[in-house]
Amino acid sequence: MNRQMFSWLGVLVVVGSMLVFASVDDGGPATNAERAYDLAKDFACPVCHGQSVAQSDVVVARNIRREIRVWVDEGQSDDFIREQLVDRFGEDIDYTPSSEGITSLVWILPVVAGAVALGGLIVVFRRWRVDGDVSATAEDEELVAAAREDQ
Amino acid sequence: MSNSALGAAAVSIGVACALAGIVVVALGLAGRRPKWFSDASLLVAVMAAAGVIAFAVMERALITRDFTVAFVAEHGSHQTPALFNFATLWSALEGSIILWTLILCGYVVAVVRKFRDRRDDPMVAWALLTLFVVCLFFFGLMLGPAAPFGTFDPPIGYDGPGPNPLLQNHILMAFHPPVLYLGYVGFTVPFAFAISALVTGRVGEGWLLITRRWTVMAWGFLTLGIVLGAWWSYETLGWGGYWAWDPVENASFLPWLTGTAYLHSVMVQERRGMLRVWNLSLVVSTFSLTILGTFITRSGVLQSVHAFVESGIGPAILSFFALIVVVSLGLIAWRGDELRAPGSIDSPVSREGAFLANNVAFAAFAFVVLLGTIFPLIVEAIDGRTISVGNPYFDRMTMPIGFVLLFMMGVAPVLPWRKASGEVLSQRLIWPAWIGAAAMVIAALIGARGWAPMLAFGLGGFAGGAAARQLVLATRRQGWRGFVGRTNGGMIVHFGVVLIAVAFAASNAYVRQGEFNLLPGQTAELSGHTLTYEGSDFREYSNRSERTARISIDGGQAYEPGIATYPFAGQTIGVPSVRSTWRDDVALSVLKFPEGANDAVLLRATIQPLVVWLWIGGLVMAAGTVLAVMPGRRRNPLLPVSAPVETHEPIDVPQ
Amino acid sequence: MSSGDEAPQPRPVLWVVAAVSVVAALLLLLLATGKPASERATDGRILGRVAPLIEGPTIDNGWYDIDQLRGQWVVVNFFSTTCVPCIREHPELVKFDQRHAPTGDASVVSISFDDSADAVIEFFADNGGDWPVLTENTGSVAVNYGVTAVPESYLVAPSGIVAAKLVGGVTADDLDGQMARLTQEASS
Numbered sequence: 001m002n003r004q005m006f007s008w009l010g011v012l013v014v015v016g017s018m019l020v021f022a023s024v025d026d027g028g029p030a031t032n033a034e035r036a037y038d039l040a041k042d043f044a045c046p047v048c049h050g051q052s053v054a055q056s057d058v059v060v061a062r063n064i065r066r067e068i069r070v071w072v073d074e075g076q077s078d079d080f081i082r083e084q085l086v087d088r089f090g091e092d093i094d095y096t097p098s099s100e101g102i103t104s105l106v107w108i109l110p111v112v113a114g115a116v117a118l119g120g121l122i123v124v125f126r127r128w129r130v131d132g133d134v135s136a137t138a139e140d141e142e143l144v145a146a147a148r149e150d151q
Numbered sequence: 152m153s154n155s156a157l158g159a160a161a162v163s164i165g166v167a168c169a170l171a172g173i174v175v176v177a178l179g180l181a182g183r184r185p186k187w188f189s190d191a192s193l194l195v196a197v198m199a200a201a202g203v204i205a206f207a208v209m210e211r212a213l214i215t216r217d218f219t220v221a222f223v224a225e226h227g228s229h230q231t232p233a234l235f236n237f238a239t240l241w242s243a244l245e246g247s248i249i250l251w252t253l254i255l256c257g258y259v260v261a262v263v264r265k266f267r268d269r270r271d272d273p274m275v276a277w278a279l280l281t282l283f284v285v286c287l288f289f290f291g292l293m294l295g296p297a298a299p300f301g302t303f304d305p306p307i308g309y310d311g312p313g314p315n316p317l318l319q320n321h322i323l324m325a326f327h328p329p330v331l332y333l334g335y336v337g338f339t340v341p342f343a344f345a346i347s348a349l350v351t352g353r354v355g356e357g358w359l360l361i362t363r364r365w366t367v368m369a370w371g372f373l374t375l376g377i378v379l380g381a382w383w384s385y386e387t388l389g390w391g392g393y394w395a396w397d398p399v400e401n402a403s404f405l406p407w408l409t410g411t412a413y414l415h416s417v418m419v420q421e422r423r424g425m426l427r428v429w430n431l432s433l434v435v436s437t438f439s440l441t442i443l444g445t446f447i448t449r450s451g452v453l454q455s456v457h458a459f460v461e462s463g464i465g466p467a468i469l470s471f472f473a474l475i476v477v478v479s480l481g482l483i484a485w486r487g488d489e490l491r492a493p494g495s496i497d498s499p500v501s502r503e504g505a506f507l508a509n510n511v512a513f514a515a516f517a518f519v520v521l522l523g524t525i526f527p528l529i530v531e532a533i534d535g536r537t538i539s540v541g542n543p544y545f546d547r548m549t550m551p552i553g554f555v556l557l558f559m560m561g562v563a564p565v566l567p568w569r570k571a572s573g574e575v576l577s578q579r580l581i582w583p584a585w586i587g588a589a590a591m592v593i594a595a596l597i598g599a600r601g602w603a604p605m606l607a608f609g610l611g612g613f614a615g616g617a618a619a620r621q622l623v624l625a626t627r628r629q630g631w632r633g634f635v636g637r638t639n640g641g642m643i644v645h646f647g648v649v650l651i652a653v654a655f656a657a658s659n660a661y662v663r664q665g666e667f668n669l670l671p672g673q674t675a676e677l678s679g680h681t682l683t684y685e686g687s688d689f690r691e692y693s694n695r696s697e698r699t700a701r702i703s704i705d706g707g708q709a710y711e712p713g714i715a716t717y718p719f720a721g722q723t724i725g726v727p728s729v730r731s732t733w734r735d736d737v738a739l740s741v742l743k744f745p746e747g748a749n750d751a752v753l754l755r756a757t758i759q760p761l762v763v764w765l766w767i768g769g770l771v772m773a774a775g776t777v778l779a780v781m782p783g784r785r786r787n788p789l790l791p792v793s794a795p796v797e798t799h800e801p802i803d804v805p806q
Numbered sequence: 807m808s809s810g811d812e813a814p815q816p817r818p819v820l821w822v823v824a825a826v827s828v829v830a831a832l833l834l835l836l837l838a839t840g841k842p843a844s845e846r847a848t849d850g851r852i853l854g855r856v857a858p859l860i861e862g863p864t865i866d867n868g869w870y871d872i873d874q875l876r877g878q879w880v881v882v883n884f885f886s887t888t889c890v891p892c893i894r895e896h897p898e899l900v901k902f903d904q905r906h907a908p909t910g911d912a913s914v915v916s917i918s919f920d921d922s923a924d925a926v927i928e929f930f931a932d933n934g935g936d937w938p939v940l941t942e943n944t945g946s947v948a949v950n951y952g953v954t955a956v957p958e959s960y961l962v963a964p965s966g967i968v969a970a971k972l973v974g975g976v977t978a979d980d981l982d983g984q985m986a987r988l989t990q991e992a993s994s
Contacts, residue, residue, distance in 0.1 A: 019605055
């Protein structure tokens with residue numbers, strides 16, 4: 001058993017250190033091109049049926065990709081770029097629903113639902129454990145003792 | 152007889168048979184018609200024949216380019232190659248309903264054949280009744296809102312535009328919809344038996360066992376259909392994307408989620424008689440979601456690159472969906488008391504507990520996907536604003552659920568029923584845990600970074616290790632039969648899921664894209680690969696002309712992405728070219744061709760690692776499903792439930 | 807779902823069914839009243855704002871700066887040499903430009919949407935029109951104006967505010983009508 005505990009400890013150490021290593025050494029800061037591409041993925045092409053700016057081939061998307069790159073090269077923040085695009089093309093260009101106002105519901109509801117689900121599970125499990133506890137009562141013990149004596 | 156007339160007649164016969172079938176089964180249930188089953192079988196046969204005729208007639212019209220049929224005039228063309236004319240049937244709305252109806256008739260015929268020995272069982276009767284109602288709906292669609300056999304008077308020399316060019320240029324178009332429909336429609340059968348169980352009050356395990364193989368097969372087809380769809384998207388649409396959380400994709404994913412939960416949860420009902428409400432709800436949800444998905448795909452309410460052109464079919468489908476929901480909820484509420492299980496779950500750390508948690512996790516997953524998909528509609532209804540919900544939302548929200556599911560895939564197979572002790576778990580999981588840890592180390596050595604993909608690799612190794620452990624134990628005990636049967640087949644399916652999860656994590660986290668202006672002979676570099684533009688070509692085909700650019704990747708073979716013009720459809724589409732290796736995929740598409748011969752081409756390249764493993768994982772899942780329905784070792788009914796898990800044949804529950 | 811004796815509780819199944827029914831009903835209502843996606847209009851968000859800067863070299867080697875044209879109406883026209891409505895509206899733009907050239911109260915500027923400079927020069931040589939045409943850095947301008955397709959024309963008032971957006975091709979009379987209407991609204 002002891003050996004197994006050490007084994008589990010080893011697993012935890014390896015896993016933990018790998019996770020820490022991977023989050024700390026994340027391959028260096030993203031290049032401007034990579035940052036621009038990541039941003040482009042998060043915006044909808046205004047004239048396409050459901051493609052992102054990064055995916056679409058049309059001129060509008062190409063123009064927007066180029067503008068994003070220009071802004072990234074200028075050193076603008078992600079929020080600035082988002083504001084600019086929403087300002088020009090409307091809210092529905094942004095694939096990330098805002099966390100203010102009524103759209104925050106889409107972020108909050110799943111968390112609430114998850115909490116309710118988890119809570120429900122805990123309550124149900126606890127109730128079953130309390131109710132379904134099958135253990136020997138005093139009567140049972142006496143029965144067994146009596147049966148043993150009869151042997 | 153003209154194609155249109157023949158087809159329309161077939162549809163009318165189908166409607167009539169479905170109606171008559173409902174009457175006949177109802178009479179049989181009321182005891183008024185002792186030979187109802189024979190009559191119903193006859194009606195099923197005629198109805199199926201009608202479905203086949205409608206299908207065959209439309210295909211014949213498409214292949215012979217009979218433009219007197221309106222559907223062919225709108226979607227067929229002399230320019231389209233023959234095989235794609237066959238697939239043109241399901242490239243547009245009315246034809247896709249013909250396909251759905253054909254498959255539905257096929258399933259009903261199979262049900263009638265399979266259950267002919269149980270004709271006196273009211274359960275079979277009610278199931279058949281439900282099936283007839285569904286058939287009536289789909290034949291009715293073809294009679295009314297989605298009538299495919301309208302006539303057209305073609306002027307001399309008329310040639311149709313052909314199907315949407317995006318649907319013409321890949322072989323997978325011939326397979327993805329039929330396989331997907333085999334999945335969707337397949338869930339009608341378990342649904343019919345669930346309704347039947349609720350109506351007859353026999354909500355025990357009987358109906359589950361009868362329909363188990365049907366459910367697994369439908370699920371297998373649905374899985375394969377979704378994977379084929381992703382593969383086809385990836386090959387056709389040019390930007391290296393295979394999954395975009397697009398409303399139509401989500402619509403196909405939702406029934407898969409509830410269907411998968413159902414597949415697992417039924418095991419608890421079989422073994423311990425519990426989770427009955429869950430199982431009934433899950434199977435009803437799965438079927439309802441297939442209808443809802445059909446609505447989303449065809450009504451135009453949500454924008455999508457996959458959607459059929461919107462049509463007037465929406466209200467009909469939505470009404471049917473409403474009917475299903477009302478009837479199902481009503482029946483469940485009515486039978487509420489009898490659905491109480493005889494036992495209860497002893498401990499959360501047990502297989503039952505794990506499957507219950509599994510149900511909750513999949514339900515949460517489905518909730519998030521559904522919410523995100525329809526949220527723009529909600530906001531529009533309340534506030535009048537138009538917003539979008541896309542990748543950033545879905546990725547962020549489903550990632551934790553994905554991790555939980557991966558973890559449970561590792562733990563649940565080794566959990567015994569009723570109660571697990573810490574020692575048992577520790578002993579059984581230590582090897583999978585080490586495999587997970589090793590996977591992370593290997594990934595780090597190859598260059599993986601970022602905690603999220605790293606965690607995915609670790610959990611994938613963990614789950615894969617647990618699956619491998621089960622298979623090793625089974626084959627040690629039973630030799631080759633250790634790969635067959637529900638549990639072992641299931642482990643192979645899990646293995647496929649792990650492959651997909653790892654490939655998904657890697658290809659999403661490490662994708663790189665670049666756009667390059669290249670003159671002939673120039674080279675660009677991206678993510679460790681070199682791309683050299685060699686020159687351009689121009690080719691004419693029967694239905695299109697294509698301009699391609701020859702791009703040599705890493706100094707090797709040249710790939711030829713291009714732009715194709717379909718004169719008859721008046722459309723120009725991009726034709727991507729993808730180089731796939733075990734390590735990564737290089738997807739090339741041409742954004743802009745040079746004006747002159749020696750001008751620059753605007754090339755887009757997307758490089759994603761491990762994409763091939765997505766398709767391999769999908770095929771492994773399909774193979775595992777086939778292995779799972781093959782009979783395994785017979786279960787010894789004398790073995791106590793807490794014995795180690797073994798594969799078993801279903802016990803035929805007597806009336 | 808528990809074993810053992812206890813006081814009768816409200817059946818959980820009914821509660822769950824009730825909750826699900828409410829959600830399902832809401833969902834149905836939502837889906838039944840949703841507008842088809844294709845009917846959602848794209849709005850002209852630029853209207854009422856200061857015209858974004860347009861500055862750069864023209865195809866006949868001049869320099870264009872829209873801010874220097876305060877005090878007159880400017881028609882900012884986005885076009886492409888291969889788009890059919892653009893080709894159709896071009897003579898109308900010529901007519902409009904010639905109509906207002908004597909008084910100098912309105913002018914046109916064309917912004918190429920996706921063509922090479924050579925193609926644009928050839929187009930104007932073939933079809934006439936001698937107002938400023940920009941081909942460089944036009945993607946940026948298109949994004950700033952929120953252009954999603956061609957042809958689109960933006961009518962900039964003498965105050966420098968974008969007053970109207972016309973899509974799908976214009977006629978000279980359209981433009982004059984818009985100008986008259988807006989002038990009247992401004993003065994009333």
